[in-house]
Amino acid sequence: MEENNRKGTGVFYAVVGVATLVVAIIGATFAYFSATATNTEDVTGTTATGANLTLTVTRESDAATAANMVPMLDTHLQKGVTGEGGKSCVDKNGNTVCQVYKVNIANGSNIAVNVKGTMTLSGGGATNMRWQVLTNATTINASAETINAGTEGVIVANQALTAGSNHDFYIVVWLHETESDQTDPDAGKTFTGSITFNGVNSDGTPTNGVTASFSA
Numbered sequence: 001m002e003e004n005n006r007k008g009t010g011v012f013y014a015v016v017g018v019a020t021l022v023v024a025i026i027g028a029t030f031a032y033f034s035a036t037a038t039n040t041e042d043v044t045g046t047t048a049t050g051a052n053l054t055l056t057v058t059r060e061s062d063a064a065t066a067a068n069m070v071p072m073l074d075t076h077l078q079k080g081v082t083g084e085g086g087k088s089c090v091d092k093n094g095n096t097v098c099q100v101y102k103v104n105i106a107n108g109s110n111i112a113v114n115v116k117g118t119m120t121l122s123g124g125g126a127t128n129m130r131w132q133v134l135t136n137a138t139t140i141n142a143s144a145e146t147i148n149a150g151t152e153g154v155i156v157a158n159q160a161l162t163a164g165s166n167h168d169f170y171i172v173v174w175l176h177e178t179e180s181d182q183t184d185p186d187a188g189k190t191f192t193g194s195i196t197f198n199g200v201n202s203d204g205t206p207t208n209g210v211t212a213s214f215s216a
Contacts, residue, residue: 052107052108052109053105053106053107053108053109053113053115053197053199054104054105054106054108054166055103055104055105055106055195055197056103056104056106057101057102057103057104057195058101058102058104059099059100059101059102060088060100060101060102060137060170061081061083061088061089061090061098061099061100062083062086062087062088062089062090063083063087063088063089063090063096063097063098063099064096069095069096069097069098069099069175070091070095070096070097070175071128071175071176071177071178071182071186072097072098072174072175072176072177073176073177073179074130074146074176074177076097077098077132077140077172077174078139078140080097080098080172080174081098081100081134081138081139081140081172082138083097088100088137088138089172097174098172098173098174099172099173099174100134100137100170100171100172101170101171101172101173101193102137102168102169102170103117103155103168103169103170103171103195104166104167104168104169105117105159105161105166105167105169105197106161106165106166107161107162107163107164107165107166108164109163109164110163110164111163112160112161112162112163113160113161113199114158114159114160114161114199114200114201115156115158115159115161115197115198115199115200116154116156116157116158116159116197116198116199116200117154117155117156117159117169117195117196117197118152118153118154118155118195118196118197118198119131119147119152119153119155119171119193119194119195119196120150120151120152120153120193120194121147121148121149121150121151121153121173121191121192121193122149122150122191122192122193122194123149123150123189123191124189124190124191124192125189126149126175126185126186126189126191127149127185127186128149128175128176128177128178128182128185128186129148129149129173129174129175129176129186129189129191130146130147130148130149130173130174130175130176131146131147131149131153131171131172131173131174131193132144132145132146132147132153132171132172133145133155133156133169133170133171134170134171134172135170136170137170140172149191155169155171155195156169158200171193173191173193
């Protein structure tokens with residue numbers, strides 16, 4: 001039985017961590033996005049642990065959560081992530097155009113495990129919130145799927161973690177620019193992201209497990 005567990009075929013490996021991100025969407029300089037709101041909360045409660053897995057979420061971008069978040073064209077996503085003046089997710093007017101988060105999953109056990117990571121973004125009533133997985137903290141992935149708020153998306157389908165190892169993933173959240181008045185659908189809203197990692201078998205099928213969860 002012990003040998004089968006180590007091979008990982010049809011075996012329950014692991015655990016779930018859920019991390020919650022809360023930031024503000026604040027109207028700014030665009031004529032079609034004029035309403036304003038304020039939320040000074042930063043990311044809180046960012047670590048979940050259980051069954052020797054630890055999930056940690058940290059904000060990587062330089063844009064403060066209380067700064068103005070303005071809509072951004074999807075085609076400008078790389079420019080937004082790069083930012084101006086060496087400040088990621090900050091435009092030339094000092095507005096926040098996105099947020100980048102690092103997601104670290106660590107295996108504290110003495111056996112290898114496989115995990116699947118997913119995220120659901122709640123737009124807090126905002127219609128046009130989106131997110132996707134980055135190649136790294138400063139580079140978009142041209143082939144990554146863009147996920148709308150309210151839809152669960154996959155961060156990684158099957159990530160192998162050797163004993164004692166960890167792996168970083170990066171995601172970006174932004175407000176899609178519709179090139180029309182976005183005051184009603186998007187102004188003054190917050191968004192919350194729930195990130196979950198479940199154990200999977202080596203073939204990618206899910207396993208059952210316990211859940212470690214929290215919210216901001």
